Amino acid sequence: MRTRPLKVALLGCGVVGSEVARIMTTHADDLTARIGAPVELAGVAVRRPSKVRAGIDPALITTDATALLKRGDIDVAIEVIGGIEPARTLITTAFEQGISVVSANKALLAQDGAALHAAAESAGLDLYYEAAVAGAIPLIRPLRESxxxxxxxxxxxxxxxxxxxxxxxxxxxxxxxxxxxxxxxxxxxxxxxxxxxxxxxxxxxxxxxxxxxxxxxxxxxxxxxxxxxxxxxxxxxxxxxxxxxxxxxxxxxxxxxxxxxxxxxxxxxxxxxxxxxxxxxxxxxxxxxxxxxxxxxxxxxxGAGGSPTASAVLGDLVAVCRNKLDRATGPGESAYTQLPVSPMGEVVTRYHISLDVADKPGVLAQVATVFAEHGVSIDTVRQQGRPETGGEASLVVVTHRAPDAALSGTVEALRKLDTVAGVASIMRVEGE
Amino acid sequence: MRTRPLKVALLGCGVVGSEVARIMTTHADDLTARIGAPVELAGVAVRRPSKVRAGIDPALITTDATALLKRGDIDVAIEVIGGIEPARTLITTAFEQGISVVSANKALLAQDGAALHAAAESAGLDLYYEAAVAGAIPLIRPLRESxxxxxxxxxxxxxxxxxxxxxxxxxxxxxxxxxxxxxxxxxxxxxxxxxxxxxxxxxxxxxxxxxxxxxxxxxxxxxxxxxxxxxxxxxxxxxxxxxxxxxxxxxxxxxxxxxxxxxxxxxxxxxxxxxxxxxxxxxxxxxxxxxxxxxxxxxxxxGAGGSPTASAVLGDLVAVCRNKLDRATGPGESAYTQLPVSPMGEVVTRYHISLDVADKPGVLAQVATVFAEHGVSIDTVRQQGRPETGGEASLVVVTHRAPDAALSGTVEALRKLDTVAGVASIMRVEGE
Structure with missing residues (x-):
């Protein structure tokens, strides 16, 4: 067991950050045993230093996150600020300083994940972000590893x-x-x-x-x-x-x-x-x-909340610290398939469409013809007179699977029919 | 990307093993990309070499698993034989030969997990076994890492x-x-x-x-x-x-x-x-x-089946191969808490008890007294006459939470009551 602690910079101390700090303190012995070395909260970067933060040594609080990262002894940074900036610049600074990063930042990962992964990889560092998707639910690790x-x-x-x-x-x-x-x-x-x-x-x-x-x-x-x-x-x-x-x-x-x-x-x-x-x-x-x-x-x-998100952050912290001790890194970005992302029109799905139509003979035939012309096969139709609206009826159509473009083309054409007063709702049907 | 392949010995080629071999072949390019090096099925140890195994090169088949492990070029062994022996001896041999192990063997892990983990750790090798519990469901990695x-x-x-x-x-x-x-x-x-x-x-x-x-x-x-x-x-x-x-x-x-x-x-x-x-x-x-x-x-x-179990085995294979390339190991056994395991009597739970009793006044009072004497609090009682059995009734008691020993003591005492003809069923109530 190594006795020199791994030093952690906590960037952000809101709902999630304060819970991360609390658990790092209350469960320090468990974290030490699981990592194989003590882990120490070395600094907490915040926007409002005057806010009282129970259980956090005031001496650790700073408003200068960059200086915290650059002081030279930080092993891992935990980014729980959220949003694009300053989170992105701070994570980049961390990698420049040889610091691995645990982040809970879905917006940043979704927008700049590739660049951040590349920066981590070229520096031989880890970028983990289990908390960014579905809070406490182990999801990224199962998908990426299991x-x-x-x-x-x-x-x-x-x-x-x-x-x-x-x-x-x-x-x-x-x-x-x-x-x-x-x-x-x-x-x-x-x-x-x-x-x-x-x-x-x-x-x-x-x-x-x-x-x-x-x-x-x-x-x-x-x-x-x-x-x-x-x-x-x-x-x-x-x-x-x-x-x-x-x-x-x-x-x-x-x-x-x-x-x-x-x-x-x-x-x-x-x-x-x-x-x-x-x-x-x-x-x-x-x-x-x-x-x-x-x-x-x-x-x-x-999927959210301070404690559940902190659980995911700390699971990543243990992994990243273990990797540090092993002088290894976990799996980085895997984008080797380079598959193109198709537009929505190419998605094959089903529609549930509710139409307000004139309550007279021949309407269903007209509607059915529109579906047929767009190559969309109808699964079921439910027709219901609605006397209270004076001559209007509702028609609920559920389609078979078809490309989304064909379905939206169908709806567009239906809207132009004289006998269709309106499209009350369109909803996709999934999971069958 | 390393071009020299990592060599895998497959021990056992039944329902799971044959599916592992099949996927290793059909998805070789994906595995290579994800591991960072090609992975090669170097040998398959079986009991019945004459059995036809579609998609497996007959030259790879051997009945001598020990020789396969000792030939000197194997990096990882996959043990899907099941049971205690010869699986235990073969895994031990693998560790002696510097070979990391992926196993799906729940019986062996439950019985000898500590010794096998110790052998892996002292040799600086991995022992992974996601497939041993709940088949394809990522469970051990989430519990152990996430x-x-x-x-x-x-x-x-x-x-x-x-x-x-x-x-x-x-x-x-x-x-x-x-x-x-x-x-x-x-x-x-x-x-x-x-x-x-x-x-x-x-x-x-x-x-x-x-x-x-x-x-x-x-x-x-x-x-x-x-x-x-x-x-x-x-x-x-x-x-x-x-x-x-x-x-x-x-x-x-x-x-x-x-x-x-x-x-x-x-x-x-x-x-x-x-x-x-x-x-x-x-x-x-x-x-x-x-x-x-x-x-x-x-x-x-x-939770079972060839393909789902093979999925878990191959997820472990990727992790173990990546560790090999990093000259690192994944998390080993973590038993630092050394908590004692209490006997069933100390479990606190609830009982649902169905009694056949004499259909006469005072029975419920007698029964309730027995519960009280054992310190078990009753939540609900449902009493139902059953004329067809001639003077017998059924009494269904659901208790509050109590130590299992108190509950089983209660049942023992109930059996001795003259007015209790029999205990029809006892079942614990969980998840509330």
């Missing part, structure tokens, strides 16, 4: 707890979107500005990271097709229930059937109640993985 | 697919044990002699391995309390349903409330339908983990 001998064909997950909380409320209580969002905000599950969550930006960053790891290729944030869930209505849930489904905001990364390309997307979708993801409640996350040899796997747990 | 910065308090899982298939059938069809077992046998889910599965020996070996890793201590197979599931009846499932529960054969590893000891056990138990493990169907496995910081996690997937 399944390293397998071929992953699909990763489909609930990777945003806020939106799952809202959709779960809508499902279980019949509430509308705004009402469920208000409850999520009141309970602290949604931020005052929920845009990043409800518009799918947060999930899209995670999808980019997961797709890159799963398919050993580079997937940038811009490659991810993104649709938010603010339009999901109580009526959509009612339709979903009639189909034996529920609605989840999913991040879906898929290898094309011919293996020559991949896709990554985030959007609300109907999934069957029998699918393991359907029973993921409240703010929990879960990621479903389909691999050629392993089959269907699922990883479930809390 | 949660290395956390404190695991409980691991509770369905780690035997055969028994889960049988219990799921009984639950969904109302079938009795024998009928469900017959179906499992017919479909190939159960072996001709199902003892290892249905009596819980297989699950107990996995529980020993999981407990050791989760609590950083040594847990031997003998430390695991084991009860099979052959006595579970259709009536038990009916009782479970009335409580909003189902019945699963669970492996449960727990840290005592005071943190000073651990327990490991395998037995059938009622769990609430709302628990994530309740919805694990057919032959799937799932393991639920409770950690101090991470919270509640679950890992789900196929």
């Amino acid at each position: 399944l390293a001998g397998d071929k992953i064909n699909r990763v489909m997950g609930i990777v945003n707890g806020t939106t799952n909380f809202i959709l779960d409320k809508m499902d279980s209580t019949g509430a509308g979107y705004q009402e469920a969002l208000d409850e999520a905000t009141a309970l602290g599950y949604a931020e005052a500005d929920p845009t990043a969550d409800v518009e799918g930006y947060d999930a899209a960053a995670k999808a980019a990271i997961l797709a890159g790891i799963a398919f050993h290729t580079r997937v940038r944030l811009d490659d991810v097709h993104r649709e938010g869930m603010t339009e999901v209505s109580a009526a959509d849930f009612a339709s979903a229930k009639r189909m034996g489904c529920t609605i989840k905001l999913l991040a879906i990364c898929e290898r094309a059937a011919d293996g020559g390309s991949v896709t990554a997307r985030v959007h609300p979708a109907m999934i069957p109640l029998t699918h393991p993801l359907a029973s993921v409640r409240e703010a929990y996350n879960a990621v479903f993985v389909e691999a050629e040899a392993a089959g269907r796997l699922m990883f479930y747990g809390p | 949660l290395a910065g956390d404190k695991i308090n409980r691991v509770m899982g369905i780690v035997n697919g055969t028994t889960n298939f049988i219990l799921d059938k009984m639950d969904s069809t109302g079938a009795g044990y024998q009928e469900a077992l017959d179906e499992a046998t017919a479909l190939g889910y159960a072996e001709a002699d199902p003892t290892a599965d249905v009596e819980g020996y297989d699950a107990a070996a996995k529980a020993a391995i999981l407990a050791g890793i989760a609590f950083h201590t040594r847990v031997r197979l003998d430390d695991v309390h084991r009860e099979g599931m052959t006595e579970v009846s259709a009536a038990d499932f009916a009782s479970a349903k009335r409580m909003g529960c189902t019945i699963k054969l669970l492996a449960i590893c727990e840290r005592a409330a005071d943190g000073g000891s651990v327990t490991a056990r395998v037995h059938p138990a009622m769990i609430p339908l709302t628990h994530p493990l309740a919805s694990v169907r057919e032959a799937y496995n799932a393991v639920f983990v409770e950690a101090e910081a991470a919270g509640r996690l679950m890992f789900y997937g196929p």
Whole structure:
């Protein structure tokens, strides 16, 4: 056992950082035993040094993160600031100083992962970021290491707890979107500005990271097709229930059937109640993985929060410290397949389309013709008169699998039909 | 990229071994890219050399596993023979020859894990065995590495697919044990002699391995309390349903409330339908983990079968090969806590007890007195007259949490009451 401690710089001391610092103190003996050397919190870089931080020696606090990294004795930096800058510059500085990095920064990894990995690799250092996707759920290590001998064909997950909380409320209580969002905000599950969550930006960053790891290729944030869930209505849930489904905001990364390309997307979708993801409640996350040899796997747990995220950060810290002692590095970026990322139009999926139509003979024939002209095969149609609207009816069409471009072309053509008063909702159907 | 291949000896070529060999061939380029060097199947040791093995060069086949390990150029051995001998001697020989080992052998690891780990460590070699527990489900790496910065308090899982298939059938069809077992046998889910599965020996070996890793201590197979599931009846499932529960054969590893000891056990138990493990169907496995910081996690997937197990073996192979190239080793045995393993009597749990009693006044008072005398608090009692048996009634008692010794003492005393004709069933209630 080495007695000279490994020195850690903590960059950021908010909800996650303060929990990392706390556990490093309270569980110091366990960390020492598991790493094979003591690990010491050598400095904590913060924006507001005056804030009282229980359990952290005030002498460790600094506002100069760069100076902390450059003082010459730091072995590992933990970046829990979030956002692009100053996190990116600090991580780059760390690598220049021979410091390995543990990060929880999904936005930065999704945007600049390739450059950061390259910087780590050329410096012979580690860049670990288990906490960046799905909080405490071990996901990056299983995908990158446990399944390293397998071929992953699909990763489909609930990777945003806020939106799952809202959709779960809508499902279980019949509430509308705004009402469920208000409850999520009141309970602290949604931020005052929920845009990043409800518009799918947060999930899209995670999808980019997961797709890159799963398919050993580079997937940038811009490659991810993104649709938010603010339009999901109580009526959509009612339709979903009639189909034996529920609605989840999913991040879906898929290898094309011919293996020559991949896709990554985030959007609300109907999934069957029998699918393991359907029973993921409240703010929990879960990621479903389909691999050629392993089959269907699922990883479930809390996707956010100070303690769960700190657990993931500390797991990485132990690994990076062990690598330091071994003078080795863990697996870096693996992007050797260089598979192109196809646009959303090439994704093959199913649609559930709800149309408001004139309640007269021949409408179904007209609608069916539009589907046929676009090469989209219809699975089921449910037609329902709605006398209260005076001559209008609703038509719910569920398609067979078809390219997304053919499906959206169909919808565009349907909108132009005189007999179609409106397209009430369009939702993809996944997980069957 | 190194061009000289890493050489692999495959020991055993049954269902798992042949799938390992197949994937090593068909996915050779992927493995090369992920490892950073080509990997070559250098020899395959089998018992029956005459058997035709599609896709394996007959020149690689040998019956002399020891000679294969001693030929001097093997880097990694994959042991998929199973059982204690000759697997143990061969793994020991591998370490003597400077060969790292990937094994899928739960029985051997549960019995001799400490000695094998010590042999690997003193030789500076790796011993990996992700495939030994829950097949393809990444579990050992997440517990050992992802949660290395956390404190695991409980691991509770369905780690035997055969028994889960049988219990799921009984639950969904109302079938009795024998009928469900017959179906499992017919479909190939159960072996001709199902003892290892249905009596819980297989699950107990996995529980020993999981407990050791989760609590950083040594847990031997003998430390695991084991009860099979052959006595579970259709009536038990009916009782479970009335409580909003189902019945699963669970492996449960727990840290005592005071943190000073651990327990490991395998037995059938009622769990609430709302628990994530309740919805694990057919032959799937799932393991639920409770950690101090991470919270509640679950890992789900196929627990057996050639391809899933091969996936886990190959993930380990990639890791061990990468370590070889780095001249490093992965995390070895971590048993620094040296926590004692407490006997079953000290486990704190709840009981569901079904009694056949005389249908006359005062019986409930007598029964309740016995519980009170043993310090076991009753949660609910359901009393039901059964005229068809002539003067007998059934009494279903669900207790609050109490030490298992107090519960079994209670049952022993109940059996001695004149008014108790018999104890129809006793089952623990978990996961609440």
